[in-house]
Amino acid sequence: MWDSLFKVKTDDAQACGLKAESVVRPLVVLIGEIAIEADMTTTVELETVKLIVTGVAGDEIHVAASPLSDVVVFKAGIEDTPVDATNQFNHIIDADGTRKYAVAFTDTGSYTIKVTVTGPAEIGGIPNPRIGDYDTVDITVSEKGVMFDLPSAIVIGEKLDIKGIANTGTYVDVFVNDALYAKLYDLPLEADGTFSKEVITTDVGMTVPGLVTLKAWLDCAKRPDEEPPTRSADGSAAILVLKTHLDATISNTTVAPGDSFEVFGNASSDYVEIVLISPDGGNGTGMDGLYGITIYTVPTYCNSTNYYNYYKKLKVDSDADNGNYTIIVLNPGRDNTYGDSEYTYIDNILDLDGDGPEPGVTDVSNRSQKQIAAIISDIIFATSSDDFMWIGNIVVA
Numbered sequence: 001m002w003d004s005l006f007k008v009k010t011d012d013a014q015a016c017g018l019k020a021e022s023v024v025r026p027l028v029v030l031i032g033e034i035a036i037e038a039d040m041t042t043t044v045e046l047e048t049v050k051l052i053v054t055g056v057a058g059d060e061i062h063v064a065a066s067p068l069s070d071v072v073v074f075k076a077g078i079e080d081t082p083v084d085a086t087n088q089f090n091h092i093i094d095a096d097g098t099r100k101y102a103v104a105f106t107d108t109g110s111y112t113i114k115v116t117v118t119g120p121a122e123i124g125g126i127p128n129p130r131i132g133d134y135d136t137v138d139i140t141v142s143e144k145g146v147m148f149d150l151p152s153a154i155v156i157g158e159k160l161d162i163k164g165i166a167n168t169g170t171y172v173d174v175f176v177n178d179a180l181y182a183k184l185y186d187l188p189l190e191a192d193g194t195f196s197k198e199v200i201t202t203d204v205g206m207t208v209p210g211l212v213t214l215k216a217w218l219d220c221a222k223r224p225d226e227e228p229p230t231r232s233a234d235g236s237a238a239i240l241v242l243k244t245h246l247d248a249t250i251s252n253t254t255v256a257p258g259d260s261f262e263v264f265g266n267a268s269s270d271y272v273e274i275v276l277i278s279p280d281g282g283n284g285t286g287m288d289g290l291y292g293i294t295i296y297t298v299p300t301y302c303n304s305t306n307y308y309n310y311y312k313k314l315k316v317d318s319d320a321d322n323g324n325y326t327i328i329v330l331n332p333g334r335d336n337t338y339g340d341s342e343y344t345y346i347d348n349i350l351d352l353d354g355d356g357p358e359p360g361v362t363d364v365s366n367r368s369q370k371q372i373a374a375i376i377s378d379i380i381f382a383t384s385s386d387d388f389m390w391i392g393n394i395v396v397a
Contacts, residue, residue, distance in 0.1 A: 032056035060119030064088030146235025279323030289317030333386035
């Protein structure tokens with residue numbers, strides 16, 4: 001850039017003897033610049049990013065990743081992108097000094113897009129001093145993804161809210177065991193990327209017990225009953241389909257003090273509670289060597305190698321009472337509360353040590369084994385309850 005002065009005056013020979021001239025004006029001469037920017041500098045795989053290149057009309061330019069990469073794909077024919085563009089191209093700045101191009105990325109990482117002035121060689125017979133001028137823009141590419149928000153298990157015939165969130169896209173197709181059902185076709189994404197669809201399990205192929213895999217593809221061209229895309233899914237999750245809301249298995253019928261046994265099974269809840277009641281009831285010494293009632297909270301999970309979704313190994317304290325223990329496994333239902341109470345854990349309802357229960361809490365410290373089992377049963381099977389209970393026995397001897 002430099003400053004100068006100029007004025008305009010007539011040529012006597014060409015103006016019939018008229019003599020006139022303007023006042024002196026300042027003149028600022030600018031050197032043309034090349035610049036590139038992107039409409040977004042963070043994106044996900046395969047999403048189109050718009051590039052805006054500004055320069056001097058007639059500039060010959062070269063656009064490419066720096067360093068050159070096959071991961072960078074310019075979208076031929078989109079905006080001003082030349083139809084022969086691949087991972088680089090040559091072009092000319094338009095009369096308005098601006099060009100717009102489209103680019104996408106096939107893998108994650110950080111990429112630099114560079115635009116370089118390559119011509120013309122001369123301007124008005126003077127060598128072009130701007131050849132080699134360049135500008136760059138950096139773009140970070142993350143993995144395209146869908147994250148499901150599902151329960152660990154569901155019972156055949158129940159309603160299931162298939163929901164989640166995506167970091168890009170317009171809609172999502174959810175395949176169940178590689179099958180696309182009409183109810184899960186082209187689920188729209190909200191402005192925040194979330195999606196949700198309530199279905200009946202039997203309407204989307206969840207008709208037999210076992211582990212079911214859900215896979216999601218964003219903006220794919222598949223239709224119901226077609227094979228899934230060959231590329232990797234944008235997200236996946238598993239859910240265990242159960243016959244019933246709760247079942248349990250005890251590994252032993254008899255266990256010695258100091259030894260261990262296992263309780264495992266399936267539950268359509270986020271967790272189960274295993275309640276062990278001493279043969280001497282609330283006055284006894286339970287399996288953990290403390291109160292007559294021992295309670296364990298066990299989370300459920302999706303397990304692709306076993307047929308159960310909860311498991312607990314229990315050790316019998318050497319001081320535990322001998323005799324026949326009642327084992328109760330509880331499922332707090334969909335509302336995650338027991339009975340008509342607001343409590344999510346059974347020990348909030350039962351006072352185990354008799355130190356003075358709060359209002360609404362039942363003192364079981366002096367109750368018999370049979371009475372305690374009946375109290376729990378009444379809670380679980382209250383009129384408004386959606387809870388489930390399984391009862392078994394084990395002998396400590």
